[in-house]
Amino acid sequence: MKRFFRDNGLTITLLSLFLLSLLGMAFTGEAVSSQEAARHGRDGPPLLHYVASGEFLSALFENWESEFLQMSAYVVLTAKLFQRGSSESRDPDAPGREGDQLPPKFARRHWFVRWLYARSLALVLFLFFALSFLAHWLSSAKAAATEALLHGEAPPGALEFLADAQFWFESFQNWQSEFLATAALVVLSIFLRFQGSPESKPVSASNEDTGG
Numbered sequence: 001m002k003r004f005f006r007d008n009g010l011t012i013t014l015l016s017l018f019l020l021s022l023l024g025m026a027f028t029g030e031a032v033s034s035q036e037a038a039r040h041g042r043d044g045p046p047l048l049h050y051v052a053s054g055e056f057l058s059a060l061f062e063n064w065e066s067e068f069l070q071m072s073a074y075v076v077l078t079a080k081l082f083q084r085g086s087s088e089s090r091d092p093d094a095p096g097r098e099g100d101q102l103p104p105k106f107a108r109r110h111w112f113v114r115w116l117y118a119r120s121l122a123l124v125l126f127l128f129f130a131l132s133f134l135a136h137w138l139s140s141a142k143a144a145a146t147e148a149l150l151h152g153e154a155p156p157g158a159l160e161f162l163a164d165a166q167f168w169f170e171s172f173q174n175w176q177s178e179f180l181a182t183a184a185l186v187v188l189s190i191f192l193r194f195q196g197s198p199e200s201k202p203v204s205a206s207n208e209d210t211g212g
Contacts, residue, residue, distance in 0.1 A: 025060070029050065029055075029056055030047050054139045054140065054142030054143030057135065061135040062136045064132040067178065068129035068132055069129045072126040073179075083186050083187070084208070086186045087211060102118060140161065140166070141162075144164070185199070
């Protein structure tokens with residue numbers, strides 16, 4: 001068991017932080033929703049009702065959407081583009097990488113199977129992005145419909161809401177931060193170090209060295 005936690009410590013820690021953050025989001029979001037309801041003379045929703053609401057699910061999935069977009073785009077862009085000196089880039093003077101050939105067991109597979117395997121990481125991340133985008137869209141449409149009914153207005157349909165500025169504002173406000181943070185990591189890894197991290201160049205490496 002000790003070896004299991006040692007070998008999988010990064011994933012276990014990140015998932016634990018995810019669950020703690022998710023719980024924090026649920027409890028604090030429900031508190032905010034209850035405060036908002038009280039200002040309008042209504043009772044706040046129970047926690048379980050809140051986490052099933054369009055308001056909560058929209059906020060949840062719009063963040064997942066941006067994260068998976070950032071990761072999938074990053075996987076593809078780092079395969080095609082370079083940043084000299086960055087630990088996040090391949091060396092532009094020696095772009096080839098040992099071991100990037102398909103293993104022998106794929107030699108006789110159909111070309112499409114080989115293509116899928118060679119690009120499976122980005123494809124799955126893009127799939128997660130698409131599913132998160134869909135869930136964000138439908139949840140935001142549900143939240144907008146609930147808000148409209150509270151004000152005695154006709155609720156918008158899902159397709160109608162897809163053209164709503166609010167939906168795209170929710171997406172773009174997250175997308176821009178993800179791309180900025182990624183660009184900052186690419187550039188800062190040229191000049192800064194963190195000893196022992198595979199996301200950093202070795203401490204002794206020069207700023208001109210590219211790759212980890």
